[in-house]
Structure formats: structure tokens, C-alpha cells
Amino acid sequence: MGEIFHEEDKKLLIAAAYLHDIGYAPQLQKTSFHPLDGAWYLYSCNQDRLASLVAYHSESTFEAELRGLLPELEKIPREHSLIAEALTYCDMTTRGDGTQVSFSERLEDIFSRYDSDDIVYKAITAATPALRSDVEHTEQALNQKGLIIKI
Template sequence: MDIKELLIWASQQAEIYVSPLGNRWLHVQSVVEKAREIGSVFNEEDRCYLIAAAYLHDIAYAPDLQRTGFHPIDGAYYLRQQEQERLASLVAYHSEARFEAELRGLSQELHQFEPEHSPVADALIYCDMMTNSKGDRVSFSERLADIYRRYDKNHIVSKAIHQAEPFLAEAVRRTEQRLTIHK
């Protein structure tokens, strides 16, 4: 599949699996919109992968794709089945999922996927962290507040985000710096 076909395929997969999920679909659409906006800082291939990953980062909230109950890993398993290894990596590790995977006892499953440490991975975090759970554009601090409002401080998601926060902030900072340089 060429890079343009990849985008069409990713949007179709998101439509099938995520569109029935209400606010999750609004969130994904807004993340995609943000990825399209900032995509000009990348070459065509990386831009397409960023947008495709934006479409697919939450795909495994779909009940049909759940295996472990942790959407980044479940999404990565699905993408690997579709022979989309780079997308599997981006989805598996999106928004510093490694912290929650560890708390859930799923580090071994996560490590089946090679992490991508790249501007594209940073940009996916940036797009996800600039969009709240209802698809509204927000600042990084507002996004964190949204997460902490939705999950009690003892919830695994809150604990994981608290641990991930400095790494998320750094990815956001690096992306903002890249965007400033390319203006």
C-alpha cells in the first residue's frame, strides 16, 4: 500500500471502529485535524504516518479490537495484523503509554513493539495532548486537568499520567519548537 492509500485506509478504519464511540470519535477527529495542521513540518511520508496514527491512536477503544483491555497495545496488535508495523509502534507508545502499561502489568506485551523515538512520535503526543476528551482544542495544562477531572487520583490512568507528565511536556515542547522553526 502506498502512502496515500495508507491515509485512506486509516481514515476508513477509524470510521468503522471509532465513529460509533461518541466523544472518542470527536476526540480522534480533532487530533487528526491538528495533525493535518502541523503536518507541513514533515516530509510527505512522515506527514502521512502522523495523520494515519492520529486516526488510529484510539482505535482499540472499539470493543471488537480489545485483547488486553489497554487500548494502545490492543490497537498495536490490530495494526500488526494489518502489516502496519510503524503505525503499530506509534499507537503502542502514544502519549507515553509505557507508564500505564507498567502499572497494568503489560510491559512485556508493550515491548513486543519497537518504540519510535522521532519527531513524528512527539507530534502524535502533541496532537493528542492539545485535544480534550470531547474533541475541543485545549492547552497542555488544560488537557491534563481534563484527564485528572475524569479519573480519580488513585485511578491507574491518573497515576500513569502523573508519571508521564514530564515526558509528555518535553514532547510537546519539542514539537512546539519544531513548529516555531518551520514558520
Template sequence: MADNSSIVKWAAKQAAHFIGPLGNRWLHVQGVVEQALQVCKAFEESEGAYLLAAAYLHDIGYAPELKRTGFHPIDGAIYLRAQGYERLACLVAHHSEAQCEARLRGLESEFAQFPREQSPVAEALNYCDMTTGPQGQRVSFEERIADILSRYGETDIVAQAIRQATPQLSQAVEHTQELLHSHNL
């Protein structure tokens, strides 16, 4: 396995290649990485490196050339697993409580191939994603949820999934805020 700095460099290079051409998606990813740069200060170096790498890669499955199922958390995870990054694959698969949307899309069996990591790193990834807006701006959790619901509309699968995931996402945001507070960050 790669050392801490090389996993982050590899992730940054992959993200720039695959997500860089995707306009606002790239702005969002860069904003999530900026959040992660602050949050990773609350972790030991190796865990912080995984948070940063996952922040770079969480939306890699949006890249058209990586499309397999049409659901970006799974498509990104499939790619990362193929590259030998199992932990990153699982973090990406489960980011932002993706199991809710996978279930609604009928992708439970594909999703089940990626074990869920229950950890402060996984929660911090959710925090970073759920406090970064679509153009990379910092937003509150409540603003982020409202924006997603507004952009997709009430009946869209994404809106249905985010409503189902809101309690778990809120808990992850709260836990990460407590962790940051305990480290005076």
C-alpha cells in the same frame, strides 16, 4: 507498503469504522487529526502521512471488537500489526507515553513487543493527542492533563500513569511547538 495518500485513506476508513460509533472518542480522534493536519506541514510528505495515519488510529484499540488486553494502545497495536502496518503499530502502542500505564497494569511483556520510535513524528503524535480535549476541542497541555486527572480521579491507574508521563509528554509538546515555530506554523 502503501503510498502516502493511501495509508492516510486506509487509516481514516479504519478509524471511521472502528471509532466512529464511539461518540466522544470519535470527536476526540477527529480533533487530533485536525491538529495533525496542521502539524504535518512541518514534515516531509511521507512523515506527515504517518503522523496523520497515526492520529486517525491512535485510539482504535478502544473498539470493543479489537479488545485483547483491555489496554487500548496495545490492543490497537496488535490489530495494526496484524494488518501489516508495523510502524503504525509501534506509534499507536507508545502514544502518550503508554509505557507508564502498561507498567501499572502489569502489561510490560505485551507492551515490550512493540519497539519505541524516538522521532519527531512520535513526539508530534503526543502533541496532537495532548492538546486535544475529550470532545475534540483544542486545549492547552496543562488543561488536558488537568482534565484527565479530574475525569479519572487521583487513585485511578490512568491518573497515576499520566502523572508519571507528564515530564516526557511536556517535553514532546515543547519539541513540537519549537518545530512548528521554526516552520512559521
């Protein structure tokens, strides 16, 4: 995927992919909402752009709203870019064990782990059109560079 980004952005995407779930670390949890907790930590490390990507990965605004944390999340400026979409693409086409899967398979995986009344289930359901858009935009960018995605 790095072929569609300049070197600096490629490094940023790799860092964001590694760190997008850092907010799950027990010592970083302040709100129990991992995108926000991870972003606040990265801000404390003067990594503002990385914090933005982590804060909003995988369309986190949907879950933040259900948790009553949208005002807190919105204190962090959101980056609207292909890098942000590519981070969501990476998250939404990879299982927790690192296995690459299709977007549909990833949704099935998420839904199989949560009851339909769970906040995560509801948030992903509401976010699905936006998530699909992020995945499709990233795939289009890859296809334009001749990098065909087959999952």
C-alpha cells in the same frame, strides 16, 4: 503541523492521529489496554510503523507498567522520532470532543475524569514530564518553521 514533515511522514501522522485510540473498539480488546490492543490489530494489518506509534502514544509505557503489561508492550519496537512526539502533542492538546486546548488544560481534563487512585490518573501523573517534553519538542519544531502555536 504537516509543514514540518515530508509527505510520507505527514500521511503517517494523520493516520496515527485518527487511529491512536482504535484499541478501544470492543472487538479489538484483548488486554483492555487500548494502545496495545490497537497496535496488535495494526500489526495484523501489516502496518508496523503505525502500530509502533499507536502502541507508545502519549507515553503509554507508564500505564503499561502499572497494568503489568510492559513486557507485552516492549515486544513492539518503539519509534523515537518527531512524528511520535507530534502524535503525543496532538493527543495532549486536543480534548475528546476535538477542541484544541493547552497542555495544562488537557491534563486538567484528564485528571477531572479519574480518581487519584485510578491507574490512568497515576500513569499520567508519572508521565507528565515526558509528555511535557514531547509537547515542547513539537512546539519548538513548529516555531522553527514559523508556525506559532497559540492556545
